[in-house]
Amino acid sequence: LMEILLPWLVYSINHWEDINDEIKAFALRIIGKVVYEREGFSMLNKENILLTVHSNMKKNLGTQKNCIILGYLDVIDNLLRHQQGTNWIIANEIWKEMIQFSLNNQSIYVRRRSQNIFSNFLIIMRDNTLLIHLVISVLLDLNVDQFHIINAFDIQNPSVLKNKNKCTLNLQQREIKLNSYKVMGEILLMMLNSGVNFDLNKIFGKYKIQDLAWTEIHNDEDLDIILAASKYLCRWNISAMILTQSSIFKESDFSFLIMKHLNLLIIRHLFPKVILETCVEYSSLWHKFGMKFVTTENRGENYTKVENLIFVIQAMPMFISIRSHYMNKNEITELFVDKLFKVACPALIRLCYFYRDQCLVPHLSIEKFTCQVINSFIRVSSFCEKEQAVMIFQGFMHLLKDFVQRDTPTGTQNWRMCPENFIRTYPELLAAILNGLSCYLTKFRFSWRDSLETVCMMSFIQSLITNPDVPFLVCAEALKLAKLVLLHFMPPNLALLVDTLQGSSMRDLGNQLFKTLGSVHWEVRDSSLEVLQVIGCLAIDKFPAFQSLLLEHNLPDIIVSIVESDCEPYVRATALNCLSELVKVQVIWDTYLQKDQVLITFLSLLYFETEGIVRDKAAIVIKDIYKHRNLPENNLEWVYDALYHVAQNDLHWEVKISALDFWDTIREKSFLSVGMVDGKFPDVIFSKEKKKIVQITPTEMCLRVNSAIKQMSLSGCLHTLWETLHDDCDIQVQRKSALIIKKIVDVISTFDILNDLQDTNNKLNEDIVNGKSGQNLDKMDEIENKVSTQQNNKGQSHDDVIDEIVAENDLRLLSGLVQITEPVKRWPKIKRIIISPREFLIKIKTLNLNHYLKEPAESSNYAWEMESLLDDILLYSKGNKDEEMDKKGRRTKKD
Incomplete structure (x- = not known):
């Protein structure tokens, strides 16, 4: 090469x-x-x-x-x-160019990449003190002498605070200073991640960068530079303890450094941005490296766990917001406040009171501040501990209570908003609360054992979705939260497994969802359908009381109408998802979904729907119907035709995959119908023909397997699998088809029925030649799909013809007032090809199924990598050399 x-x-x-x-x-x-x-x-x-x-x-x-x-x-x-x-x-001196890229380049991708490489360079050269000092002096050339450096322990000195040596820098100099702190912070983080001990004083001690960061926080007015200095100080504080020769790192010492750092930020009024970002940075560092510290066993009055310290300071504006809006006290609130005081030491409580006084200034909007607090908690949710997560969740719930307050003392579900314009004034805060609750519920799956606030969560949400002042996007978020609440069994009736809706706010949920399904905003309709999907799932066997909720308000019928007529494809797709769950509920199937017209609607979507996502969900619904319900023979023929066509000809590979799932269900159900469970037969089985329990012999097993494969052949399953296996345009479709075929081949190999397949095939051909084909075998020629309403060939009387003419004239008169729906489209004629089981097996044995079963992700990723491109260059060059050699050989022969 x-x-x-x-x-x-x-x-x-x-x-x-x-x-x-x-x-x-x-x-x-x-x-x-x-x-x-x-x-x-x-x-x-x-x-x-x-x-x-x-x-x-x-x-x-x-x-x-x-x-x-x-x-x-x-x-x-x-x-x-x-x-x-x-x-x-x-x-x-290539490192000078790395510094220039790290400080001056306008692209964030170049800066991040160069900072990472530069940090790695310093780690490699950590023993070369002279070079390290030279590199850092170049890096900090614009920073060292521009401010009077304040020692970290002088922050309480009033004379120091008054004597601020401010200096005006141009935009480029400030950008360089900002990037300098980012580079130094990246160096410290790389050192921490490397796990190697460093002598920080040997590397950074000459320049006292930590004192420079303290000075920056004191003197500068640029919040971006202050934030960069504060983040650097976070990393320095933990690095100074971990990257030393000492093997003991006390958690209490690190807690003291954090409190001192946050105290300075509060004194400078650097909130909300700087304080929240600093808390997030400390949380991230403690999550990564906190296990290296020795936990202090004696947690006296002057000690607070690091994670609790960070949480209390970070959440303080949220607590202020809760206190400022509460109209009355209650026992749950008192328990929450007691918990906060238990996790905080007196020094932290004093700092919190000071922080509160700083926040309660006229020009600061505590509600907007609280929104930023909630967003910061969402950022740390991925590595938050369960103890702090519970307190965060409880804080969110008490904030939500500000928007919802019980109005009547009798305990009825009559709700009002308090104050009346609170939602209109702070919709962003309500949206942030709902988003935060969804985030923490998804990760931690709280129950009433963790927090008593969970039991009233569903009631709060129901009051929001019925309030006209709630913006439609916030209403959609509330409905998504309701879905999580139901999934986690938070309402009291579900938590106690009481199979009734009486005495609960959920008795009104059906009527509320009935109204939200009629919303003009598709986001609300979509979220409502997601809630109904969960209700349908629970109504099967976990909470049957939901069946009455669905039936009382005709919700299944409304969902079907949404599938037929909604203008938004995503809503129709969600409605089909919902119906996939509802078909499993016997009473709903019997009442609404077993009608032929419903099945015709689903099949028509497969043929005529332009949106792939809707066709995909329609195929899934049909698969679930076939799996859980018994369809009449004529309806099965419609289904076979539609899925036969879709699996081979749809333009979206996702739809083909769903269609193949249907054929996999046919494979599974065919084997199940002959008594096979998990690939094997039980010792005894009930025989439908003999109407008694019989013992399964090897011969009987082979006959039953043969019968199941014959069923798959007659339905078109085997031919569909063979065709999709050769679908070169869709690798995922090929792999899915190969997986199903392998399951069939494994069963055939296990029971060794190849000779039986030969006999069956010969008999099948003989019957066809002699004209003795059965009822199902005539489908080998051509199967025409017709809607049942169009299959009625009865003659019409003269009166019926006259009535139709009159009705047509009436429709013409109303054509300017009423939009007439389009006529029902005819389904296409599908020719289903049937291949015998033996022919199918002979074809499959010529292929290597393992080739199709390889994970395509590796090959697709490799196709775009540099190594693949170099291989192509090498292959192309080799081909050119062979061509030249052939040409030379021809010339030699001519000569």
Whole structure:
């Protein structure tokens, strides 16, 4: 390969100004792959390619395209993999270019990549003190002497606070200062992640960067720079304890550093942004590295757990908002407040009171502040501990109570909003609360054992979805939250498994969902259908009381009408999802869904629906109907035709997959109908023919398996699987088909029924030749699909004809007033091809099914990687060489 690439690289580097940017970036990526190994580095260095690249990059370093810079950074990153490349970087001072990219480049991708590589370079060179000091002095050239450095322990000195040596910097200088802190913070984070002990004083002690960060927080007015300095200080505080020679790190010492840091931020009124971001940073660092600290056993009055300390400060504005809006006290509120005081030490409580006084200023909107607090809690939800998550959830619930308050003392479900304009004034806060509750419920699955607030959650949500002041998007969020509440069995009736809706706010849920299904906003309709989908799932056997809720308000009928007429495809798809659950409920199937017209609606969607997502869900509904219900023979023929057609001809591979799921269900049900369970037969089985329990013999097993495969053949299942296996356009479809075929082949191999298939096939052919084919075998020619309403061939009387003419004239008169629906479309004629089981097996045995069963993700990802492209170049070059050799051979023969 290098015989091909090396001349091309030499040519490209020597004609750098003449080639376009894409070729430059490609050449740099190839160089990066080559220099990854020492031999490749030596080869390119010998050809002077690396120095030429460095020279070309330095000419227009500030104006290079980002794709070229990223390719150049790949080269630098791979050079750091071995000592020779690292020495070359030091000798040519490539690290200066890394600093320039980290500080000055406008692209965030270039800055992040260069900062990461630069941090890795410093870690590699950690023992070279002189070089480290030189690098950091260049990095901090604009920062060191521009402020009077304040020691971290002088923050309470009034004279220091008054004597702020402010300095005006231009925009570029501030951007460089901001990026300098980000680079230094990235260095510390890389050191922490590496797990290697460092002498931070040896590396950073000369410049006292931590004191510089304290000074920045004191003096600067630019919140972005203050935030960068604060984040650096977070990483410094934990690094100074972990990256030392000491093996004991006390949690109480780190807690003291955090409190001192947050105290300074509160004094400077750096909220909400800086304080919240600092708390999030501390939470992330403690989650990653907190296990290295020794937990203090003696948790006295002056000690608070780190996670509780961060939580209380982060949530303080939320507590202020709760207190300012509560109209009365209750026992649950008192329990919540007591819990907060138990997790906080006196020093933290004093800091919280001071923080409260700072927040209660006229110009600060505590509600907007609370929105930012909720969003910060959502960010830390992925690594939040259960103890803090419960308190966060309880805080959200008490905030939600501000929007909903019981109006009557009698305990009836009569609700009003308090104050009356609270929702109109702060809709963003309500949306943030609902979003936060959804986030924490999804992750932690709270129950009444964790928090008593869960029992009233459904009532709160029901009051919101019926309130006209709630914006439609917030109403949709409330409905999504209701879905989670039902899934987690939070309402009292579900939690106690009381099979009734009486005495609960959920007795009104059916009427409320009936109204939201008629909303003009598709988001509300879609969320309502998601709630009904959960209700349908629970109504099957977990909470049968929901069946009456669905029936009383004719909700299944409304869902079917939404499938037929809603203008939004996503809503129709969700409605079909809902019906997939409802078909499993016997009473709903008998009352609403067993009608032929409902099945015709689903099949018509497969034929005529333009949206792939709707066709996909329609195929799933039909699969569930076939799996859980028994359809008449004529209806089954409609279903077979439709799914036969869709599995092979649909334009969306997802729809084909769902259609193949249907055929897999046919395979499963066919084997189940002959008594096979999990791929094997029981010792005894009930025989329908003999009407008694009989013992299964090997011969009987083979006959039953043969019968099941014959059923699959007659329905068109085997031919569908064979055709979809050769669908080269959709790899996922091929893989799905191969999985189903493998299950069938495994059963045939287990019971060794190949000879029986031969006999059955011969008898089948003989019957066809003699004209003795059965009722099902005539489908081998052609099956025409017709709607049942169009199959009525009875003659019409003269009166009926006259009535139709009059009705047609009436419709013409009303044509300007009423929009007449389009006539029912005819289904296409489907010719279902039937292949015998033996023919199918012979075809399959010529193929390697394992080839189709390989995970396609690996090959598809590899197709876009550099290695794949280089392989293509090598293959193309080899083909050209073979061509040239053939031409030379022909010329020699002619001569």
